[in-house]
Amino acid sequence: MHKTSGTKIAILKRLLSTPTEMVPSGELVEKLEISRQAIWKGIESLRDETIGIESVPNRGYRLVRPPTYDLSPSWLECRLEGCSLGHPILLFESVDSTQEIAKEAARQGASGGLVVIAEEQRTGRGRMGRCWLSPTGGNLYASILLRPRIPPMRIQLINLAAGLAVHRALENMYGIHCSLKWPNDLLWKGKKLCGILSETASETDRVHYAITGIGLNVNMSADDLVSAGVDNPSSVRVIRGTISDRGEILGHVLREFSGHLQLLEEESPGQSRVVSLYRQRCSTLGKEVRVLTDSGTDYGIAENVTSDGALVVNVGGSLRVYTAADVLHVRASEE
Numbered sequence: 001m002h003k004t005s006g007t008k009i010a011i012l013k014r015l016l017s018t019p020t021e022m023v024p025s026g027e028l029v030e031k032l033e034i035s036r037q038a039i040w041k042g043i044e045s046l047r048d049e050t051i052g053i054e055s056v057p058n059r060g061y062r063l064v065r066p067p068t069y070d071l072s073p074s075w076l077e078c079r080l081e082g083c084s085l086g087h088p089i090l091l092f093e094s095v096d097s098t099q100e101i102a103k104e105a106a107r108q109g110a111s112g113g114l115v116v117i118a119e120e121q122r123t124g125r126g127r128m129g130r131c132w133l134s135p136t137g138g139n140l141y142a143s144i145l146l147r148p149r150i151p152p153m154r155i156q157l158i159n160l161a162a163g164l165a166v167h168r169a170l171e172n173m174y175g176i177h178c179s180l181k182w183p184n185d186l187l188w189k190g191k192k193l194c195g196i197l198s199e200t201a202s203e204t205d206r207v208h209y210a211i212t213g214i215g216l217n218v219n220m221s222a223d224d225l226v227s228a229g230v231d232n233p234s235s236v237r238v239i240r241g242t243i244s245d246r247g248e249i250l251g252h253v254l255r256e257f258s259g260h261l262q263l264l265e266e267e268s269p270g271q272s273r274v275v276s277l278y279r280q281r282c283s284t285l286g287k288e289v290r291v292l293t294d295s296g297t298d299y300g301i302a303e304n305v306t307s308d309g310a311l312v313v314n315v316g317g318s319l320r321v322y323t324a325a326d327v328l329h330v331r332a333s334e335e
Protein backbone atom coordinates (compact mmCIF):
# COMPACT_ATOMS: atom_id res chain seq x y z
CA MET A 1 0.00 0.00 0.00
CA HIS A 2 1.20 3.51 -0.77
CA LYS A 3 -0.08 6.46 1.20
CA THR A 4 0.57 10.12 0.73
CA SER A 5 1.81 12.12 3.71
CA GLY A 6 2.44 15.74 4.58
CA THR A 7 6.21 15.09 4.56
CA LYS A 8 6.26 13.43 1.14
CA ILE A 9 4.09 16.14 -0.41
CA ALA A 10 6.22 18.92 1.11
CA ILE A 11 9.45 17.31 -0.19
CA LEU A 12 7.99 16.80 -3.64
CA LYS A 13 6.65 20.34 -3.84
CA ARG A 14 10.04 21.74 -2.87
CA LEU A 15 11.84 19.59 -5.49
CA LEU A 16 9.28 20.59 -8.12
CA SER A 17 9.76 24.29 -7.37
CA THR A 18 13.37 24.17 -8.70
CA PRO A 19 13.35 21.12 -10.96
CA THR A 20 16.90 21.48 -12.30
CA GLU A 21 18.62 22.35 -9.03
CA MET A 22 19.91 20.27 -6.13
CA VAL A 23 18.00 20.88 -2.89
CA PRO A 24 20.31 20.46 0.14
CA SER A 25 18.92 17.99 2.64
CA GLY A 26 19.75 20.51 5.39
CA GLU A 27 17.27 22.90 3.83
CA LEU A 28 14.56 20.22 3.86
CA VAL A 29 15.39 19.37 7.50
CA GLU A 30 15.03 23.02 8.49
CA LYS A 31 11.95 23.73 6.39
CA LEU A 32 10.01 20.64 7.42
CA GLU A 33 11.38 20.53 10.98
CA ILE A 34 12.08 16.79 10.83
CA SER A 35 15.21 14.62 10.98
CA ARG A 36 17.52 13.76 8.06
CA GLN A 37 16.40 10.17 8.48
CA ALA A 38 12.73 11.14 8.09
CA ILE A 39 13.62 13.08 4.92
CA TRP A 40 15.46 10.03 3.59
CA LYS A 41 12.48 7.80 4.38
CA GLY A 42 10.18 10.21 2.53
CA ILE A 43 12.51 10.25 -0.50
CA GLU A 44 12.65 6.43 -0.54
CA SER A 45 8.89 6.22 -0.34
CA LEU A 46 8.53 8.69 -3.25
CA ARG A 47 10.97 6.55 -5.25
CA ASP A 48 8.82 3.50 -4.46
CA GLU A 49 6.03 5.38 -6.21
CA THR A 50 8.38 5.48 -9.27
CA ILE A 51 9.18 9.19 -8.92
CA GLY A 52 12.79 9.67 -10.10
CA ILE A 53 14.84 11.46 -7.42
CA GLU A 54 18.62 11.71 -7.63
CA SER A 55 20.66 12.04 -4.44
CA VAL A 56 24.26 13.27 -4.37
CA PRO A 57 26.21 13.00 -1.09
CA ASN A 58 26.83 16.42 0.47
CA ARG A 59 24.77 18.14 -2.21
CA GLY A 60 21.21 16.97 -1.70
CA TYR A 61 18.31 15.84 -3.85
CA ARG A 62 16.98 16.63 -7.30
CA LEU A 63 13.95 15.56 -9.25
CA VAL A 64 15.11 13.78 -12.40
CA ARG A 65 11.89 12.42 -13.86
CA PRO A 66 8.17 12.22 -13.27
CA PRO A 67 6.77 8.85 -12.15
CA THR A 68 6.55 6.07 -14.69
CA TYR A 69 3.46 4.78 -12.89
CA ASP A 70 0.36 6.83 -13.70
CA LEU A 71 -1.33 6.34 -10.32
CA SER A 72 1.58 7.58 -8.19
CA PRO A 73 -0.47 8.98 -5.29
CA SER A 74 2.00 11.67 -4.18
CA TRP A 75 2.37 12.97 -7.73
CA LEU A 76 -1.41 13.11 -7.96
CA GLU A 77 -1.90 14.80 -4.59
CA CYS A 78 0.76 17.36 -5.42
CA ARG A 79 -1.36 18.52 -8.35
CA LEU A 80 -4.45 18.88 -6.15
CA GLU A 81 -3.41 22.00 -4.26
CA GLY A 82 -6.49 24.02 -3.30
CA CYS A 83 -8.81 21.08 -4.03
CA SER A 84 -10.83 19.78 -1.09
CA LEU A 85 -10.47 16.17 -2.29
CA GLY A 86 -7.43 13.90 -2.56
CA HIS A 87 -5.84 14.48 0.86
CA PRO A 88 -4.61 11.88 1.64
CA ILE A 89 -4.60 9.30 -1.15
CA LEU A 90 -4.24 5.58 -0.42
CA LEU A 91 -3.26 3.23 -3.23
CA PHE A 92 -3.65 -0.55 -3.04
CA GLU A 93 -2.66 -3.30 -5.43
CA SER A 94 -5.69 -5.45 -4.65
CA VAL A 95 -8.61 -5.02 -2.23
CA ASP A 96 -12.06 -6.50 -1.77
CA SER A 97 -13.64 -3.08 -2.36
CA THR A 98 -12.28 0.45 -2.09
CA GLN A 99 -15.69 1.35 -0.59
CA GLU A 100 -14.93 -0.88 2.39
CA ILE A 101 -11.51 0.68 3.03
CA ALA A 102 -12.96 4.20 2.83
CA LYS A 103 -15.85 3.20 5.09
CA GLU A 104 -13.49 1.80 7.70
CA ALA A 105 -11.45 5.02 7.55
CA ALA A 106 -14.67 7.03 8.03
CA ARG A 107 -15.60 4.93 11.08
CA GLN A 108 -12.13 5.62 12.49
CA GLY A 109 -12.79 9.36 12.13
CA ALA A 110 -10.87 10.16 8.92
CA SER A 111 -11.61 13.58 7.44
CA GLY A 112 -13.52 14.20 4.25
CA GLY A 113 -11.34 14.28 1.15
CA LEU A 114 -9.58 10.95 1.65
CA VAL A 115 -9.38 8.94 -1.57
CA VAL A 116 -8.79 5.18 -1.84
CA ILE A 117 -7.62 3.75 -5.17
CA ALA A 118 -6.95 0.14 -6.17
CA GLU A 119 -5.56 -1.62 -9.24
CA GLU A 120 -7.98 -4.49 -8.69
CA GLN A 121 -11.06 -5.23 -6.58
CA ARG A 122 -11.87 -8.79 -5.67
CA THR A 123 -15.49 -8.08 -4.73
CA GLY A 124 -16.24 -4.64 -6.20
CA ARG A 125 -19.74 -3.40 -5.48
CA GLY A 126 -22.24 -1.88 -7.90
CA ARG A 127 -25.62 -0.17 -7.51
CA MET A 128 -28.73 -2.11 -6.51
CA GLY A 129 -26.72 -4.87 -4.81
CA ARG A 130 -24.95 -5.85 -8.02
CA CYS A 131 -21.26 -6.62 -8.24
CA TRP A 132 -18.77 -4.48 -10.15
CA LEU A 133 -16.22 -6.70 -11.83
CA SER A 134 -12.90 -4.96 -11.30
CA PRO A 135 -10.08 -6.78 -13.07
CA THR A 136 -6.51 -5.57 -12.96
CA GLY A 137 -5.36 -4.05 -16.26
CA GLY A 138 -5.58 -0.30 -16.21
CA ASN A 139 -9.01 0.78 -15.01
CA LEU A 140 -9.81 3.28 -12.32
CA TYR A 141 -11.42 2.11 -9.09
CA ALA A 142 -11.65 4.92 -6.56
CA SER A 143 -13.69 5.75 -3.47
CA ILE A 144 -13.90 9.27 -2.07
CA LEU A 145 -14.80 9.93 1.54
CA LEU A 146 -17.00 13.00 1.97
CA ARG A 147 -18.30 14.77 5.06
CA PRO A 148 -20.85 16.91 3.24
CA ARG A 149 -22.88 19.67 4.88
CA ILE A 150 -25.99 18.75 2.94
CA PRO A 151 -29.34 17.61 4.39
CA PRO A 152 -29.94 13.83 4.00
CA MET A 153 -32.94 14.44 1.70
CA ARG A 154 -30.61 16.09 -0.82
CA ILE A 155 -27.93 13.41 -0.74
CA GLN A 156 -28.90 12.16 -4.21
CA LEU A 157 -27.39 15.41 -5.51
CA ILE A 158 -23.93 14.09 -4.59
CA ASN A 159 -24.59 11.16 -6.88
CA LEU A 160 -25.54 13.43 -9.74
CA ALA A 161 -22.57 15.72 -9.07
CA ALA A 162 -20.16 12.78 -9.28
CA GLY A 163 -21.53 11.69 -12.66
CA LEU A 164 -21.35 15.27 -13.86
CA ALA A 165 -17.73 15.50 -12.69
CA VAL A 166 -16.59 12.44 -14.65
CA HIS A 167 -18.59 13.59 -17.68
CA ARG A 168 -17.03 17.05 -17.62
CA ALA A 169 -13.53 15.71 -16.99
CA LEU A 170 -13.68 13.43 -20.05
CA GLU A 171 -15.13 16.21 -22.16
CA ASN A 172 -12.58 18.84 -21.08
CA MET A 173 -9.57 16.52 -21.30
CA TYR A 174 -10.33 14.54 -24.44
CA GLY A 175 -13.44 16.05 -26.03
CA ILE A 176 -15.39 12.85 -25.26
CA HIS A 177 -19.14 13.49 -25.37
CA CYS A 178 -20.53 10.38 -23.73
CA SER A 179 -24.07 9.80 -22.56
CA LEU A 180 -24.86 10.63 -18.90
CA LYS A 181 -27.74 8.36 -17.95
CA TRP A 182 -29.71 9.19 -14.81
CA PRO A 183 -28.58 9.06 -12.10
CA ASN A 184 -24.91 8.72 -13.04
CA ASP A 185 -24.01 5.99 -15.52
CA LEU A 186 -21.70 7.01 -18.32
CA LEU A 187 -22.33 5.19 -21.58
CA TRP A 188 -20.65 5.18 -24.96
CA LYS A 189 -22.82 3.92 -27.84
CA GLY A 190 -25.03 2.19 -25.29
CA LYS A 191 -22.08 0.42 -23.60
CA LYS A 192 -21.02 1.09 -20.03
CA LEU A 193 -17.99 3.29 -19.55
CA CYS A 194 -18.36 4.29 -15.90
CA GLY A 195 -20.49 3.42 -12.89
CA ILE A 196 -20.85 5.38 -9.67
CA LEU A 197 -22.07 4.24 -6.29
CA SER A 198 -22.66 6.54 -3.31
CA GLU A 199 -23.17 5.04 0.13
CA THR A 200 -24.07 7.17 3.12
CA ALA A 201 -24.35 7.04 6.88
CA SER A 202 -26.80 9.59 8.19
CA GLU A 203 -29.32 10.52 10.88
CA THR A 204 -32.63 12.27 10.18
CA ASP A 205 -31.08 15.70 9.93
CA ARG A 206 -27.37 15.08 9.35
CA VAL A 207 -25.12 13.15 7.02
CA HIS A 208 -22.18 11.64 8.92
CA TYR A 209 -20.35 10.66 5.80
CA ALA A 210 -20.84 9.68 2.20
CA ILE A 211 -18.57 7.47 0.16
CA THR A 212 -18.68 7.97 -3.56
CA GLY A 213 -17.15 5.12 -5.54
CA ILE A 214 -16.20 5.58 -9.17
CA GLY A 215 -15.44 2.69 -11.50
CA LEU A 216 -14.16 3.99 -14.83
CA ASN A 217 -12.93 1.70 -17.59
CA VAL A 218 -9.80 3.45 -18.81
CA ASN A 219 -7.04 1.41 -20.42
CA MET A 220 -8.56 -2.03 -20.91
CA SER A 221 -9.72 -2.99 -24.38
CA ALA A 222 -13.33 -4.09 -24.86
CA ASP A 223 -12.12 -7.63 -25.64
CA ASP A 224 -10.11 -7.82 -22.41
CA LEU A 225 -13.05 -6.49 -20.39
CA VAL A 226 -15.40 -9.03 -21.97
CA SER A 227 -12.88 -11.84 -21.32
CA ALA A 228 -12.80 -10.76 -17.67
CA GLY A 229 -16.60 -11.18 -17.60
CA VAL A 230 -17.67 -7.52 -17.80
CA ASP A 231 -21.04 -7.19 -19.52
CA ASN A 232 -21.38 -4.80 -22.49
CA PRO A 233 -18.36 -2.61 -21.64
CA SER A 234 -16.69 0.36 -23.24
CA SER A 235 -13.55 2.17 -22.12
CA VAL A 236 -11.67 5.43 -22.63
CA ARG A 237 -9.19 3.39 -24.66
CA VAL A 238 -11.97 2.15 -26.95
CA ILE A 239 -13.05 5.75 -27.56
CA ARG A 240 -9.62 7.40 -27.90
CA GLY A 241 -7.76 4.48 -29.40
CA THR A 242 -4.85 5.06 -27.05
CA ILE A 243 -3.70 4.70 -23.44
CA SER A 244 -4.60 7.50 -21.00
CA ASP A 245 -3.03 8.69 -17.75
CA ARG A 246 -5.39 7.56 -14.97
CA GLY A 247 -3.85 9.93 -12.43
CA GLU A 248 -4.57 12.86 -14.69
CA ILE A 249 -8.14 11.73 -15.22
CA LEU A 250 -8.70 11.24 -11.49
CA GLY A 251 -7.17 14.65 -10.78
CA HIS A 252 -9.60 16.33 -13.18
CA VAL A 253 -12.55 14.38 -11.76
CA LEU A 254 -11.63 15.34 -8.17
CA ARG A 255 -11.32 19.03 -9.09
CA GLU A 256 -14.68 19.04 -10.87
CA PHE A 257 -16.37 17.07 -8.09
CA SER A 258 -14.93 19.31 -5.40
CA GLY A 259 -16.25 22.40 -7.21
CA HIS A 260 -19.75 20.89 -7.43
CA LEU A 261 -19.70 19.87 -3.77
CA GLN A 262 -18.83 23.40 -2.77
CA LEU A 263 -21.83 24.67 -4.78
CA LEU A 264 -24.11 22.03 -3.18
CA GLU A 265 -23.11 23.19 0.29
CA GLU A 266 -24.13 26.75 -0.62
CA GLU A 267 -27.79 25.63 -0.66
CA SER A 268 -30.23 27.32 -2.97
CA PRO A 269 -28.25 29.14 -5.71
CA GLY A 270 -25.41 26.61 -5.71
CA GLN A 271 -27.69 23.58 -5.69
CA SER A 272 -29.80 24.94 -8.55
CA ARG A 273 -26.62 25.60 -10.53
CA VAL A 274 -25.47 21.96 -10.13
CA VAL A 275 -28.93 20.61 -11.03
CA SER A 276 -29.10 22.88 -14.05
CA LEU A 277 -25.61 21.81 -15.24
CA TYR A 278 -26.71 18.23 -14.73
CA ARG A 279 -29.96 18.68 -16.68
CA GLN A 280 -28.03 20.15 -19.62
CA ARG A 281 -25.95 16.99 -19.86
CA CYS A 282 -28.33 14.27 -18.73
CA SER A 283 -29.08 12.19 -21.83
CA THR A 284 -32.09 10.51 -20.16
CA LEU A 285 -34.25 13.64 -20.46
CA GLY A 286 -36.66 13.46 -23.39
CA LYS A 287 -35.96 9.75 -23.86
CA GLU A 288 -38.27 6.78 -23.79
CA VAL A 289 -37.27 4.86 -20.66
CA ARG A 290 -37.97 1.64 -18.83
CA VAL A 291 -37.88 2.13 -15.06
CA LEU A 292 -37.35 -0.84 -12.79
CA THR A 293 -38.36 -0.29 -9.18
CA ASP A 294 -38.95 -2.58 -6.23
CA SER A 295 -42.67 -2.50 -7.06
CA GLY A 296 -42.47 -3.22 -10.79
CA THR A 297 -41.61 -1.88 -14.25
CA ASP A 298 -42.85 1.39 -15.77
CA TYR A 299 -42.47 2.69 -19.32
CA GLY A 300 -42.62 6.38 -20.17
CA ILE A 301 -40.83 9.51 -21.30
CA ALA A 302 -38.29 11.08 -18.90
CA GLU A 303 -39.33 14.71 -18.49
CA ASN A 304 -37.30 16.32 -15.75
CA VAL A 305 -34.87 16.06 -12.85
CA THR A 306 -36.18 17.69 -9.65
CA SER A 307 -34.19 20.04 -7.43
CA ASP A 308 -33.48 17.01 -5.18
CA GLY A 309 -32.14 14.98 -8.09
CA ALA A 310 -35.15 12.69 -8.58
CA LEU A 311 -36.26 11.65 -12.07
CA VAL A 312 -39.73 12.67 -13.31
CA VAL A 313 -41.24 10.33 -15.90
CA ASN A 314 -44.46 10.74 -17.82
CA VAL A 315 -46.07 7.31 -17.56
CA GLY A 316 -49.17 7.18 -19.75
CA GLY A 317 -50.05 10.82 -19.03
CA SER A 318 -49.34 10.87 -15.28
CA LEU A 319 -46.06 12.15 -13.83
CA ARG A 320 -44.17 9.75 -11.56
CA VAL A 321 -41.14 10.72 -9.49
CA TYR A 322 -38.33 8.21 -8.88
CA THR A 323 -35.64 8.80 -6.27
CA ALA A 324 -33.90 5.45 -6.71
CA ALA A 325 -34.48 3.16 -9.64
CA ASP A 326 -32.79 1.35 -12.47
CA VAL A 327 -33.41 3.24 -15.68
CA LEU A 328 -32.88 1.89 -19.17
CA HIS A 329 -32.95 3.96 -22.35
CA VAL A 330 -35.25 1.96 -24.59
CA ARG A 331 -33.25 2.85 -27.73
CA ALA A 332 -29.80 2.90 -26.11
CA SER A 333 -28.00 1.35 -29.09
CA GLU A 334 -28.97 4.38 -31.25
CA GLU A 335 -27.19 6.88 -28.94
Ligand code: BTN
Pocket residue numbers: 096097098099121123124125126127128130132140141142143185194195196197212213214215216
Ligand atom coordinates in the same frame (compact mmCIF):
# COMPACT_ATOMS: atom_id res chain seq x y z
C1 BTN B 1 -22.71 0.78 -10.75
O1 BTN B 1 -23.32 -0.25 -10.45
O2 BTN B 1 -22.87 1.31 -11.85
C2 BTN B 1 -21.78 1.43 -9.76
C3 BTN B 1 -20.40 0.85 -9.83
C4 BTN B 1 -19.44 1.49 -8.83
C5 BTN B 1 -18.07 0.83 -8.86
C6 BTN B 1 -17.07 1.51 -8.00
S1 BTN B 1 -15.42 0.98 -8.33
C7 BTN B 1 -14.83 1.81 -6.93
C8 BTN B 1 -15.86 1.62 -5.84
N1 BTN B 1 -15.63 0.38 -5.14
C9 BTN B 1 -16.63 -0.49 -5.29
O3 BTN B 1 -16.68 -1.61 -4.77
N2 BTN B 1 -17.57 0.05 -6.08
C10 BTN B 1 -17.24 1.39 -6.50
